[in-house]
Amino acid sequence: METPPIYGLPQDTLHQIFSALPLRQIMICRSVSKLFHQLLTSPCFLHLISTRSSLRLIALRPPHHHHNHNHRHVSSPPCLHVFDPDQIQWLRFSLDFLPFRSLHPVASSLGLVYLWGDSSPSSSNDASFSAPNKSLVVSNPLTRQFRVLPQLGSAWSRHGSVLVDSAASRVMVLTELAALYFSSSGGSHQWLNFSSNLPSKPRSPIMVSDSVYALCDVGSPWRSQWKLFSCAIARMKSGSSSSQNWNRLERHEWGDVFDILKRPRLVRGSGNRILMVGGLKSSFSLNSSCSTILILRLDLETLEWDEAGRMPVEMFRCFQESSKFKVFGSGDTVCFSAKRVGRLALWDRCSGKAEWRWIDGVPGSGDGLCRGFVFEARLTPLW
Template identity: 80%
Template sequence: MESLPHDTLQHIFSSLPLRQIMICRSVSKHLNQLLTSSCFIQHISTNSPPLHLLALRPPHHRHHHVSSPPCLHAFDPEQSRWLRFTLDFLPFRSPHPVASSSGLIYLWGDSPDSSDSNKSLLVCNPLTRQFRALPQLGSAWSRHGSVLVDSASRVMVLTELAALYFSGQGNQWLKFSSNLPSKPRSPILVRDSVFALCDVGSPWRSQWKLFACTISKLKSSQTWTRLEKHEWGDVFDILKRPRLVRGNGNRILMVGGLKSSFSLNSSCSTILILRLDLDSCEWDEAGRMPVDMFKCFQESSKFKVFGAGDRVCFSAKRLGRLALWDNSSGNAEWQWIDGVPGSGDGLCRGFVFEARLTPLP
């Protein structure tokens, strides 16, 4: 086989699914060299469907002196198995993945040239082992900012007071005032707009509202708009501790505990997933956690939500596994994900990782 021309071999292997291509890399040095070449990666990045994975963010309390090689753990729903992508090719200490888009991972890392905790925002592809550092930001943004990315490889770091925007042009960040009424909860980037939940209530009672701002307005007038309609009624009052998740197309999901009453400390009867169509501005119910599954979350006062599109994951303290809402087949199903790696408190955070052989821009 080694006597065949490279073009012929690349044509043969380009017909394989991405999973098989990654396995073939381990067969021999010759195949690894062939399947990691820039010309093959350039060809396959636009012709091979991605792997739709659910990646975990490392726990916040992980210490810097951990001796095990840094890695990214991701769950493959199609194969029902956990995958491990090594990050040992990054010359940065304590890499902390936070977001993903178009096959690329965005992560914070400690500068290798500094003894203090000076964070840099990096972008890499663990499948091609390529990386680059974005312009320097500083550690304050890594502690308080939410990193948002989209398919156009635009990057935003958002806080209550300010927003940083990077489009790759000019190799610098643009800084704008946020002017939000409170710290944004679970902000998401959908097409050309940013959406976030903000608490406009009192210190004694939370009142969540949905705010939006287009990137073009953020650059000019910094105007955030409160999205509400009379027809929506009490949609924001029926959920306890709501979060936003990016949906399919021009839709967003709002997830939270379904209150059993409107009292101040009302208990929840289940976890509800609502869906907002941004074109028609209408809500509908996308999913409701089964009662037997929700019983495992009732004992925990805190749970985390992550995902996008047709898959949303839920974690809780000391639960030891994840609950998954999967609507990828068009028929919503709920299932448990066991074997969660790590030894944290069970509160897993994460993001969707569409793994593909995307070359760095």
């Protein structure tokens, strides 16, 4: 057969042609031929395309029992389940290139996915039955590259929240008592350990720019009272008294903004904003029922709250009978799950207009609590 003319073009020209395609088409073209695959996976093309094209997906985390269970049998190949809201379809990214067991994806930023991995021997016949060694792994499922961060104990993987900044170069593992910090841009290649000393276990902590934000319960055992705390990363690294690191963000103008929501959570918003999501109480009584789920937005520059969205009543009826619901997302995308609902509720305003819709076909039984994160898929090379 005659060689197609496109094969005769210089490599630089081909790179420029393919770099103009959306990421979805680039991934399809990689499967056309060996030449295209070699061309579109080369380091120079990945460097060219890494900041030009992305694909917004919703990734699911596996259930906790899968994360903690020490498997002694052959399981299905590990993969990352994602939902494409634009194409309305579920996809799977294979993680079989990672040499770890019990993979548990927990966070993502700019095309990179962070996972806990068990680096203990996989053979059940191994003579060593010591506790598994947990490592935090950063990978790109599209380029099938990965890097292992310095090893951590299993307690961090069970109790710590993994936070990644928008530049994907700083990572923090945060608990109530301590914080581990790692930056690829610094000279150190080890975790830095700092005391956190928060007033209670941090709920849904997030990293925005150079600060960390978390909700903490400062109430009594009989009645919760949630407040917003923040800490500048530079202050945490300075080594000053830990009790002075965290500031409670309060304004008289905020009024009862923390009292109107039941079981509030934080979600990193777009730009310099954070979202606070919870059930809208029908009254201030202790066991007040909720009329819907409310999304509030805080502008960190002006420190002013506004309402970003509220779940339609007909959709909220599916969550009304569940005592717990989970919230996850980032930017202008927030997902909700609850037991026995069987699908995810999605709040999406990426197109400029907020809309609520259902996501069906959730992998697995579909009637449990789903956790996850927004995965902005890119051909990002590892730092």
